[in-house]
Structures are given as C-alpha cells and as structure tokens.
Amino acid sequence: MNRLLITAVLIFSVINIAGCDQSEKTPEALMHTPPNDGTAETTSDITLSRQNAIVVAAEEVGKSVVTVKTVKTVRRKVFDPFSDFFSDFFREFYWSPPLKEYKQEVPGLGSGFIISDDGYILTAEHVVHGVDSVKVQFSDGSEIPAEFIGSDYYADVAVLKVNKDNLPPARLGNSDSVIVGEWSIAIGHPFAEAVGSPQPSVTVGVISAKGRTMRRVDNTIRISENLIQTDAAINPGNSGGPLVNANGEVIGINTAIITTSGGSLGIGFAVPINTARKVARYIIENHDKRKSWLGVYLIPVTESIAYVMEFKNEGGLLIAEVVVDSPAYNAGLRSGDVIVSFDGKKVHKTEEFDRVVFSHRAGDEVELTIRRAGKKMTGKIRLGSPPEGEAGR
Numbered sequence: 176m177n178r179l180l181i182t183a184v185l186i187f188s189v190i191n192i193a194g195c196d197q198s199e200k201t202p203e204a205l206m207h208t209p210p211n212d213g214t215a216e217t218t219s220d221i222t223l224s225r226q227n228a229i230v231v232a233a234e235e236v237g238k239s240v241v242t243v244k245t246v247k248t249v250r251r252k253v254f255d256p257f258s259d260f261f262s263d264f265f266r267e268f269y270w271s272p273p274l275k276e277y278k279q280e281v282p283g284l285g286s287g288f289i290i291s292d293d294g295y296i297l298t299a300e301h302v303v304h305g306v307d308s309v310k311v312q313f314s315d316g317s318e319i320p321a322e323f324i325g326s327d328y329y330a331d332v333a334v335l336k337v338n339k340d341n342l343p344p345a346r347l348g349n350s351d352s353v354i355v356g357e358w359s360i361a362i363g364h365p366f367a368e369a370v371g372s373p374q375p376s377v378t379v380g381v382i383s384a385k386g387r388t389m390r391r392v393d394n395t396i397r398i399s400e401n402l403i404q405t406d407a408a409i410n411p412g413n414s415g416g417p418l419v420n421a422n423g424e425v426i427g428i429n430t431a432i433i434t435t436s437g438g439s440l441g442i443g444f445a446v447p448i449n450t451a452r453k454v455a456r457y458i459i460e461n462h463d464k465r466k467s468w469l470g471v472y473l474i475p476v477t478e479s480i481a482y483v484m485e486f487k488n489e490g491g492l493l494i495a496e497v498v499v500d501s502p503a504y505n506a507g508l509r510s511g512d513v514i515v516s517f518d519g520k521k522v523h524k525t526e527e528f529d530r531v532v533f534s535h536r537a538g539d540e541v542e543l544t545i546r547r548a549g550k551k552m553t554g555k556i557r558l559g560s561p562p563e564g565e566a567g568r
Contacts, residue, residue, distance in 0.1 A: 286363035286416030298415030348424025350447035363416025380407030409443035470501020
C-alpha cells in the first residue's frame with residue numbers, strides 16, 4: 176500500500192513539474208537538432224542553383240553597363256492662332272502672322288557598355304544621333320561628360336570616350352557562334368529616369384532567330400541587316416546596351432523592337448557584336464583623319480535594301496538623311512538619292528567614301544554623281560569642315 180502511495184506521489188510530482196510555467200518554455204524547434212533526412216542538403220542545392228549561369232553572367236556584365244544621357248537642340252514653330260479654327264483653304268484669303276521659330280533642348284536616354292579600361296564605350300548610333308552633348312552615368316551613380324568619337328549610321332553603332340581609367344570592360348563574344356534557342360540576356364537602363372537607379376535592369380529570353388533585316392520607321396531611312404532576334408524584353412532606354420549569352424559574353428548591341436504599344440512584345444533585335452567590333456575598331460583608328468565633311472548619313476545599297484526601297488540595285492550609297500545647313504543640304508541632295516561616284520571614284524561601301532573624304536580638306540570642290548528616281552545627275556559640291564559632335568559623313 177505504502178509502495179503504491181509513494182509511486183502515485185512521484186508520478187503527480189513529475190506531471191506537476193512538466194506542466195508549470197509553460198509561457199517561458201523554450202520552443203521545441205530550438206531545443207532539438209532535426210534529424211538528417213536530406214532537407215538541409217536540398218535547401219543548400221536550391222541556394223546553389225540560384226547562382227546559375229544567367230545570374231553570374233548578369234552580375235559580370237552588369238558592372239560594365241552605363242546610362243547614356245543626351246541633350247539635343249530641336250527647332251520648334253509656333254503656329255498662328257487661327258490654325259485651330261479655319262481650314263488652310265479659308266486662311267489663304269486672310270493674312271496670317273508668320274510662324275515663330277524657337278529652339279528647345281530635349282533630353283534623351285539610352286544605354287551603353289564599356290569595352291576598354293581606358294574609357295571607350297559602345298552604344299547604338301540612334302541613341303546619340305544628332306545630339307549636342309553626351310554624359311555617361313556609371314553603376315556607382317557617378318556621372319561624367321563623354322566625347323563622341325564616331326558612328327556608323329548603317330550598322331547603328333557609335334563609340335564614345337570618357338576621361339577615366341581602370342574601368343571594367345565587358346567581355347566580347349563571337350556572334351557567329353550564336354545558336355537559335357540559347358539563353359539571351361538583355362541588360363540596360365529602360366525608363367531610367369522613372370526607375371531612378373544607376374543599377375541596370377536585366378531581362379532574359381532566348382535567341383529567336385538570326386540574320387534578320389528590318390526597316391525602322393522614323394523621320395529618316397534606317398534599314399538594318401543581319402540582326403539577332405530575341406524575346407528578352409527590350410524597352411525604351413535599353414537601346415545601346417549589351418545582349419549577353421549565358422557565358423557572360425556580349426553577343427550584340429540592343430537596337431530595336433517591334434511594338435504596337437511602345438513597350439516590349441517579345442520581338443527585339445540586336446546588332447551582332449562581330450559587326451560592332453569591326454565598326455568600332457575602324458572608328459577608333461580613323462576618327463581623327465577626317466578633315467572635310469559632306470553632311471550625309473549613308474547606307475550601302477544591297478539586294479535586300481534595294482528590295483525594301485523598291486528600286487533596282489545598281490550599287491552605290493543610299494543617302495538616308497541629309498544634315499540641315501550642311502554642304503549636301505545646300506547643294507540640294509535629298510534623302511533617297513544614291514551616290515554612285517564621289518570625286519570620280521565609284522563608291523559601294525562607306526569605307527570607300529571615307530577614303531575619298533580623308534584625302535580632301537574643307538573648301539575643296541569635288542565632282543559628285545548621284546542617281547535620283549532612276550536618272551543619273553552629276554555636279555560639283557564644295558566640302559565643309561567637320562562639325563563638333565555627331566553629324567554624319
């Protein structure tokens with residue numbers, strides 16, 4: 176009997192001790208190490224898998240991507256107050272005040288990427304087309320002026336230079352080895368002012384196609400060939416930024432999209448880096464040789480361009496745009512004219528045209544033959560001085 180009573184008291188004491196002060200008891204999860212059932216290894220594997228090739232590539236190239244900030248002066252005209260109320264026909268019978276012209280500075284934004292540690296930067300030609308000044312913002316937020324070195328209108332490639340050393344250049348790949356279906360990473364600064372951060376944005380897709388030709392609709396003739404197509408999202412501000420493969424190599428310069436809304440629809444295009452590399456090398460080696468200027472943007476006439484423009488391919492250089500107040504403008508040259516020969520020499524490539532220009536100085540008069548609406552025209556034109564900044568050939 177006594178043995179049973181002692182046992183009961185002990186049991187009651189144990190229960191009472193176990194149930195007291197539950198609010199201060201250490202949570203069970205902190206008291207014991209869970210059994211090694213493979214969960215810890217799985218979590219570790221997931222963590223490691225997050226550091227995949229795309230993450231590594233974006234991190235490696237991202238530090239080389241810059242924001243390109245431009246300012247362009249445009250001419251605006253103020254219309255007379257009657258233009259909203261009367262038709263052109265009616266106003267022909269009444270005096271109308273002259274149009275007042277004024278200048279306005281318009282800011283622009285794009286992307287670019289560093290290609291040398293001493294400050295050379297690649298971007299798209301249309302990002303800096305006709306601008307008055309360029310600044311570059313780095314991923315750390317610092318911002319400095321950039322010098323325009325040169326561009327190729329047809330390739331849509333431009334080279335800038337900043338006075339800064341020890342910069343992290345991006346690693347350039349081989350665009351000839353691009354495979355349709357492989358990963359593609361677009362890095363740049365879309366809507367940079369709205370985002371408000373110097374850190375670039377990253378979007379991912381695949382290479383959709385190669386060798387595309389497209390005509391962009393704007394105020395000039397701009398036709399591009401042999402483009403890389405991707406479905407990685409490219410938006411306004413991405414232009415000039417790098418298209419990267421999963422190895423962290425730049426394979427293209429983001430240049431254009433097809434859109435009905437102004438945003439990405441998954442059809443983006445990039446200039447192959449092999450093309451850009453060749454153009455950049457030519458620009459850097461020859462930019463200080465130019466001593467004269469005509470004032471035109473040129474596109475070599477190829478079969479596909481002749482087809483798009485709906486004329487017979489007889490070679491030459493298509494004038495895509497004429498710079499206002501340039502020698503070409505004052506001589507009456509127009510967008511759509513084809514330069515057949517320059518200074519008595521036939522020209523089929525922009526390099527051939529440049530060689531002739533390099534041999535002349537401002538003030539020299541040269542013979543120019545063009546083809547307009549199927550008819551050849553020959554005349555003399557006096558070359559001008561190369562302007563500051565970007566203004567064609």
